[in-house]
Amino acid sequence: MISKKVHSVQEALQGIQSDMTLLVGGFGLCGIPENSIAELVRLDVKELTCVSNNAGVDDFGLGLLLQKHQIKKMISSYVGENHEFERQMLNNEIEVELIPQGTLAERCRSAKVGIPAFFTPAGAGTEVAKGKEVREFKGKQYLLEYAVEADFALVKAWKGDEAGNIIFKGTARNFNQAMCGAAKINVVEVEELVPIGELNPNEIHVPGVFVQRIFQGEKYEKRIEKLTLKE
Numbered sequence: 001m002i003s004k005k006v007h008s009v010q011e012a013l014q015g016i017q018s019d020m021t022l023l024v025g026g027f028g029l030c031g032i033p034e035n036s037i038a039e040l041v042r043l044d045v046k047e048l049t050c051v052s053n054n055a056g057v058d059d060f061g062l063g064l065l066l067q068k069h070q071i072k073k074m075i076s077s078y079v080g081e082n083h084e085f086e087r088q089m090l091n092n093e094i095e096v097e098l099i100p101q102g103t104l105a106e107r108c109r110s111a112k113v114g115i116p117a118f119f120t121p122a123g124a125g126t127e128v129a130k131g132k133e134v135r136e137f138k139g140k141q142y143l144l145e146y147a148v149e150a151d152f153a154l155v156k157a158w159k160g161d162e163a164g165n166i167i168f169k170g171t172a173r174n175f176n177q178a179m180c181g182a183a184k185i186n187v188v189e190v191e192e193l194v195p196i197g198e199l200n201p202n203e204i205h206v207p208g209v210f211v212q213r214i215f216q217g218e219k220y221e222k223r224i225e226k227l228t229l230k231e
Contacts, residue, residue: 001196004164004214009039012187012213016152018045023108023153023179024052024062028080029225031172032061033156035189035217040065047072051108051148053101053175054078055085060223069093075148077101100128103145105175110147111182112210117146153183156217157206160190161199164208173205181210189217 006012013036016022022040026032040048041064048071055062055074065071066084073095079086088094099107100122110118119142123129133144155176158169166188168176180186193216 001163003162003196004208004211005162005193006213006215009035009189009215009217012036012189012215013039013043013152013154015185016040016043016045019047020045020151021049021051021149023148023150023183024050025153025155025174025176025179026056026061027053027171027174029056029060029223031156031168031174031176032056033154033187033189033217034061034220035215036154036156036187037061037064040070041068044068044070046070049073049075051075051104051150051179053104054080055082057082058084060221066094073097075099075104077104098128099123105178107145107148108175108178108182111149112178112180115147117144119143120145148182150183151185153179153181153186155180155186155188157188157190159192159194159199160188160211160214161194161196161208162214163196164188164211164214165199165204166190166206166208166211166214167199167203168205177205180206185212186210187212188214190214191217191220 050071057063063082075097089096103122121142124141157166160166188211
């Protein structure tokens, strides 16, 4: 069986250059490929187009790239609590394409399974529909949406084997599962990397055929977005 294992995040992200389009997994602060994002900061690549549900917060996740103005365009569904993201958007320092969350997930999944485009009712009759083809089916309007085209997908999983088979834990599955396989090169960082044959086939969420590079990450913060404690 072909091994997809690489020995470092530097090796995993080899080939990433400025002006590329990246799919970045995560939802809020959950399931973020922290090691890969830190390496992007170190590489200092610029003019990136990032496809992600949101952009983390000011000092975590994609917020680290925004701090250094490494992102020229965000394709996402939520600005959220990232004040720097909001500031850049309001001051026209960054291009932002806001897409309904389900549409964004389906655009990634479509790229993964080879569907070039699809029609969806989400956003019809709103600002989202501007410049898009609209068709009527059974008396209802639908928008034509295209599958994403990305150079790299950066994915975070809980456990994986050297063949690239991966398992997510809890809600960290989110956009990571849809994005894994949707780019030309799919990079997965895992908390635990095991030899081939150690994973239960019935528990695998994404098979290794969708993965080109896998490595074991380290030092995950796993921040909690909103911590509420009982007095």
